[in-house]
């Protein structure tokens with residue numbers, strides 16, 4: 001294991017650069033990568049007071065009221081998600097992949113912003129908001145298309161929402177009063193009439209085995225695991241930490257605030273990803289440098 005600890009006062013960024021230089025890096029990304037694109041995280045310092053709990057898988061499947069609540073909020077908040085653009089952190093990760101430092105990204109994010117920035121090898125552990133899936137027949141439909149059905153079925157509802165001055169939260173899950181949610185109409189699958197769900201892994205749902213395998217295959221290429229913007233509270237991401245620790249793969253972290261791997265990290269930088277990652281990318285992959293061979 002490459003032990004690069006960072007005693008207080010030492011330049012932690014230099015320690016991180018030493019750890020990453022000339023090594024194959026696999027990134028474990030989380031919601032912190034996208035906050036600078038306007039998509040909130042769950043457990044950042046600004047969200048301590050949040051009371052809203054995300055919908056659970058079993059609840060969504062069993063309860064029509066839960067689905068009405070989910071789709072009403074999601075319909076109201078979608079424009080903000082759909083218009084989000086990659087920030088400097090996403091671009092830096094793409095630059096590091098282009099330069100042959102980053103082998104790929106295992107992301108817990110569902111917003112597609114890594115790919116939008118140009119990252120090529122991305123395992124979307126928790127799926128993607130860009131499509132919806134029928135739980136009965138498995139039909140996949142682009143979210144934009146589904147959004148049109150949601151909007152046309154709820155045209156008056158959308159008008160009332162606009163007139164009502166209701167504040168839309170920026171993460172695609174707007175806060176709406178129960179009285180507003182109740183009158184929302186949820187479209188069924190066009191092919192079979194089944195229940196339609198966003199193609200993301202909800203809390204209480206397993207990550208598909210094939211996708212976990214893709215993530216392990218990428219992980220196995222790592223000399224270093226770089227955690228970017230994740231509290232590592234969710235087990236499906238934290239499992240990579242356990243294996244890295246077991247196999248002596250050094251763990252590097254860039255995050256604001258604590259993570260569940262701080263005591264295992266060989267180097268940690270507390271700072272904004274949109275500032276720290278471009279600095280790392282420019283130091284390790286000066287722009288214009290040709291792509292390194294694998």
Ligand code: NAD
Nearest residue numbers: 030031032041042043044108109110229230231256272273
């Ligand atoms: P998390 O909310 O648990 O942790 C995010 C961490 O990033 C926090 O510690 C926070 O302080 C830090 N952070 C926030 N902004 C930062 C910045 N600019 N620079 C550096 N650090 C920053 O997120 P998680 O660990 O990814 O787990 C959240 C779960 O919710 C995941 O399963 C994910 O699928 C889902 N989620 C996804 C999105 C998205 O797709 N953008 C957004 C919210 C939640």
